[in-house]
Amino acid sequence: MDVKTLCLGVLSRGDASGYEIKKACEEGPFSHFQDASFGSIYPALAKLSAEKLVDCHQMSQEKRPDKKVYSITESGRAALFDALVVPPSPDKVNSDFYFMTFFAQLIPADFLRAILERRIAWYEGVVARMQDCELSIRPAGERFTHGLGLAHYQAEISYLKANMDQLLREIEADQAKNAPQTTSYLTRTASA
Amino acid sequence: MDVKTLCLGVLSRGDASGYEIKKACEEGPFSHFQDASFGSIYPALAKLSAEKLVDCHQMSQEKRPDKKVYSITESGRAALFDALVVPPSPDKVNSDFYFMTFFAQLIPADFLRAILERRIAWYEGVVARMQDCELSIRPAGERFTHGLGLAHYQAEISYLKANMDQLLREIEADQAKNAPQTTSYLTRTASA
DNA sequence: CATATATATTGCAGTTCGATATAGGTGACG
DNA sequence: CGTCACCTATATCGAACTGCAATATATATG
Structure with missing residues (x-):
């Protein structure tokens, strides 16, 4: 979704500043599926304003x-409506975490364990906060999307808890076999 | 993950051309969590080559x-190792589909139904292909990541199947209530 | 026989990211 | 009571990236 449409979406739920739009993408209801930086939000708002798709009121705050x-x-x-009634393009996911687990056999087991535990703890916090929030007053689409995100995070937590010990055992066995002569990562030979 | 590291990751599993690296991100094992265009892959390979992190052999094909x-x-x-042993930055997800479901109450119910059904069918195809593929020969990290992606897609399919009818009923009721006087989207008043 | 799809790379315009600059407010800590 | 880190708030800029077109050739598809 282009940043202009994202801004229109946020503003359709209530007035906001550029800073608040960024927060909605970082911590707010959009944080699970949208991302945008100041460097794209501010120009987008300027363009929307020039096209009369949004109004701008300067607020002098003390x-x-x-x-x-x-x-x-x-x-x-x-x-916003016009942008919503076109078939959505495929999701774009960029995950360093998945990239890392893909190459798990290259990573020291202790480091990998710490990363996996941090990921579980992080998503458990996310899920707890999502379950806390009051949904009954929100429109059907928001509730649905919220539940979809929740299902995704819960499935990830389940899988990680059920499978991480097995992974770590395999990695430890593999690393012990392939480099029993050294404890230094720097002297390893490529075993991938 | 920057594109240079992504290229190193793909090449760590075997030699490839720029085109083949793109395919690995589009259809191959990296497609579920990485994305990169030709415009970033080719410059990245040129830089990696200049830094002697990769070798390049020209292949004249008939x-x-x-x-x-x-x-x-x-x-x-x-x-590649150095890039892997740093704590991964948060996942970046950009989903037009989630954006659309978030604003479901703005979208004509028939259109929404078609989009939801297409999404389910798409992920069912993805899951079927993932379940087909032979994993026993693959390294532990690849198997683990594969299973994690599968769990995610299956959870999404489950949720969509269990909740889409309820969503559509609510949307239909809402739209019938708010705009009983017209069938044209163009004359609607903002009801968000 | 036209059209579409696949291989394979390059260049470019426009978009976006990430960092930095600016500047005052807020809260914690010893 | 200083000062240190962090929060609110906007703007800008270079580097990086995307999406598209151009180029070229071979194979399927209708």
């Missing part, structure tokens, strides 16, 4: 930097 | 365009 609050216009809602 | 086959060097394997 004790805070000035804030530009954007509101979606009727044309903006129409543009 | 009946095909020439091919540059890259092989990872020992320094390349060391660089």
